[in-house]
Amino acid sequence: MINIYDNVNAVAEDLRETAQYKTLRDAIATVDGEPEAKEVFSHFQQAQGQINQAIQAGSEPDESQIAEWQKIANEMEKYDSLKKMLEAEKGLNQLLMEINNIITKPIAELYGQD
Known part of the structure; x- marks a missing residue:
């Protein structure tokens, strides 16, 4: 019998080798090297987390939560490193969707949606 977890773990390892x-x-390393950008992103994550909760x-x-999130999102636009990181996230998310x-x-296929 096949151990599907072995295959999934292999895919996870392969994922680390993709360009995305x-x-x-x-991109994350670049943001981590820019304290101001990293702080803005941290605030963005906190605001987004509150909205998600x-x-x-x-x-x-x-x-007020939405306004704060929008304010921080606008602040993020000032940092090329954050824009590049978000674009990189988008590329990786596309791969993960595929x-x-x-x-x-x-x-x-079971539901006839092939």
Whole structure:
């Protein structure tokens, strides 16, 4: 019998060798080397986390949370390193979506969605 976890772990290791992963790794390292950019990104993550918590709790984020998130998002635009990191994230997320589609194809086929 096949151990699917061995295959998935191999894919995880292969992921580290992709251009998308390496681009994101390098972009994160660049941001980490810029204290101001890193701090702005940290604030962005905190604000986004608060909004996500509200949504997961079944409520709407309040206007002040959204305003704060937008303010920080605008602040991020000042840093090329953050823009590059977000673009790198987008590239890696695209790859992960493609991988997910491949992995879930047998399930889609069960439902006749091939």
